[in-house]
Amino acid sequence: MPYVNIKITREGATKAQKAQLISGVTELLQKTLNKNPATTVVVIDEVDTDNWGIGGEVVTELRKR
Amino acid sequence: MPYVNIKITREGATKAQKAQLISGVTELLQKTLNKNPATTVVVIDEVDTDNWGIGGEVVTELRKR
Amino acid sequence: MPYVNIKITREGATKAQKAQLISGVTELLQKTLNKNPATTVVVIDEVDTDNWGIGGEVVTELRKR
Amino acid sequence: MPYVNIKITREGATKAQKAQLISGVTELLQKTLNKNPATTVVVIDEVDTDNWGIGGEVVTELRKR
Amino acid sequence: MPYVNIKITREGATKAQKAQLISGVTELLQKTLNKNPATTVVVIDEVDTDNWGIGGEVVTELRKR
Amino acid sequence: MPYVNIKITREGATKAQKAQLISGVTELLQKTLNKNPATTVVVIDEVDTDNWGIGGEVVTELRKR
Numbered sequence: 001m002p003y004v005n006i007k008i009t010r011e012g013a014t015k016a017q018k019a020q021l022i023s024g025v026t027e028l029l030q031k032t033l034n035k036n037p038a039t040t041v042v043v044i045d046e047v048d049t050d051n052w053g054i055g056g057e058v059v060t061e062l063r064k065r
Numbered sequence: 066m067p068y069v070n071i072k073i074t075r076e077g078a079t080k081a082q083k084a085q086l087i088s089g090v091t092e093l094l095q096k097t098l099n100k101n102p103a104t105t106v107v108v109i110d111e112v113d114t115d116n117w118g119i120g121g122e123v124v125t126e127l128r129k130r
Numbered sequence: 131m132p133y134v135n136i137k138i139t140r141e142g143a144t145k146a147q148k149a150q151l152i153s154g155v156t157e158l159l160q161k162t163l164n165k166n167p168a169t170t171v172v173v174i175d176e177v178d179t180d181n182w183g184i185g186g187e188v189v190t191e192l193r194k195r
Numbered sequence: 196m197p198y199v200n201i202k203i204t205r206e207g208a209t210k211a212q213k214a215q216l217i218s219g220v221t222e223l224l225q226k227t228l229n230k231n232p233a234t235t236v237v238v239i240d241e242v243d244t245d246n247w248g249i250g251g252e253v254v255t256e257l258r259k260r
Numbered sequence: 261m262p263y264v265n266i267k268i269t270r271e272g273a274t275k276a277q278k279a280q281l282i283s284g285v286t287e288l289l290q291k292t293l294n295k296n297p298a299t300t301v302v303v304i305d306e307v308d309t310d311n312w313g314i315g316g317e318v319v320t321e322l323r324k325r
Numbered sequence: 326m327p328y329v330n331i332k333i334t335r336e337g338a339t340k341a342q343k344a345q346l347i348s349g350v351t352e353l354l355q356k357t358l359n360k361n362p363a364t365t366v367v368v369i370d371e372v373d374t375d376n377w378g379i380g381g382e383v384v385t386e387l388r389k390r
Contacts (some may be wrong), residue, residue: 001314003133003171007238007263008293015115015123017292022118022287024220029266033273039314041133041171042118045071049269050210053217053237054261054299066184067326068137068366069161078163080245080253085162087248093154099136104184106328106366107248108202116190119131119169145310145318152313164328172313173267178338183347183367188340196379198263202328203355205315206359215357223349227342228333231322234379236301249326249364265368275375275383302378303332 001028001039009059010046018044066104067094074124094122099115131169132159139189140176148174196234197224204254205241213239261299262289278304287297300304326364327354334384335371343369 004025022042029035049059066086069090094100114124138186152172159165179189217237221249225228244254264285282302289295309319329350347367354360374384 001269001312001319002248003173003267005263005265006289008289008295009261010267013293018115019118019123019126019294020129021288023121024292025285026118026121028281028284029268031112032277032284033268035252035268038120039169039171040121041131041169043133044116044118044200045110045112046116046239047240049221050213051239051241052261053214053221053239054216056212058095059181059261060210060216061214066182066188066366068368070135070137072135073159073163073257078178080194080255082162082180083245084248084253084256086187087253088251089158089162090155091251093151094136094138097150098143100138103250104327104364104366105249106364108242108328109246109248110242111153111246114162114163117131117256126186131318135382138284143362145320149313149318150308152318154355155311156316168315170314173307174311174313175307176276176311177368177370180343181369181371183344183351184365185363186343186351186365187348190340196301196334196384197375198303198332199351200330202330203354203358203360204326211365212357216353219353220350223346223353224331224333227345227349232331234299234301236261236299238263247326254326261358276383279378279383279386282383286378286381288348298380299383300379300381303372304376305372306376 002035004040004042005045006026006042007045007047009052011049013046067100068109068129071107072110073111074114074117076114078111131167134172135175137171137175137177139182141179143176178193196229199237199239200240202240202242204244204247206244208241262278262295264302265305267305267307269309269312271309305311327360329365329367330370331367332370332372334374334377338371338375
């Protein structure tokens with residue numbers, strides 16, 4: 001029944017990589033807390049680098065350095 | 066003043082259906098908890114089926130079965 | 131498979147009221163978008179009035195007026 | 196180390212305005228709570244007006260008045 | 261730089277189990293997407309079973325069966 | 326109409342500091358994007374240091390160093 005939200009910058013994650021994140025985190029919750037995988041929900045948000053900031057700076061600018 | 070976030074897979078919800086969700090949940094909060102509809106905020110996120118997992122599997126794959 | 135997060139101020143919602151929110155929003159998603167209730171997840175966050183602001187003011191202060 | 200999520204309707208915020216939000220909120224957390232800006236993360240979600248409701252109504256409709 | 265939010269019901273997860281979730285998901289993001297662990301943030305929300313619903317029912321009630 | 330969620334570790338932020346965050350971020354949205362302060366909602370989540378990880382480590386442990 002856990003709900004997991006993974007936010008990453010939109011920088012080309014493939015379908016296969018996203019599938020790995022989903023299966024990996026579902027498995028981790030089963031292994032660690034015995035959570036039922038059947039009702040574990042994972043949502044991945046890919047966020048434009050213009051909309052993500054760290055250290056007070058926009059990631060789009062950080063990527064140019 | 067409540068804030069409601071509804072996450073669904075992006076699979077063709079129409080403007081009219083989304084309007085119904087917004088009015089329906091606002092009404093539910095008023096009826097149940099006497100919350101002021103004027104300041105009730107509802108945000109709907111439509112998520113690509115590649116980015117949604119359940120049971121460790123990507124919804125895009127589940128939909129093919 | 132939808133995921134719904136309802137945030138309200140912590141001001142005495144009862145177990146019965148929270149149960150009504152959960153069943154009500156699950157039903158709304160089924161009626162409106164034909165979403166499967168069995169995998170619809172609803173999480174209610176009750177937030178201290180000191181931690182909720184509207185109009186630039188803390189709700190705890192607004193409640194005193 | 197704080198994490199800030201800002202949700203606004205998608206109505207033409209520019210890159211420069213989003214950069215200002217990111218630097219502004221990071222600075223606010225440093226000034227107010229002495230939080231380290233280097234690990235402060237800010238994510239801006241721009242939401243379609245069809246997917247945002249207030250007062251039980253869709254923002255797209257409110258904007259027409 | 262990823263941000264991960266894990267929501268589970270509050271049913272006795274230990275400090276050690278939560279530490280395992282944090283290190284496990286950070287490692288998964290590094291392995292799968294080459295994300296820098298140093299800036300990967302993980303936040304775990306433990307939610308009262310009265311405030312979590314699935315299938316239109318409150319988890320507190322489901323646990324009694 | 327913006328919605329802002331600020332997540333910080335629970336390490337003694339005072340009512341006054343939280344009020345400053347709420348007024349500060351509301352003002353920032355008005356100044357930067359001309360958003361109406363009256364309907365700007367800010368929610369602060371204070372998260373136990375056991376439940377927050379960065380760099381794959383639990384903040385509780387990082388604080389001991």
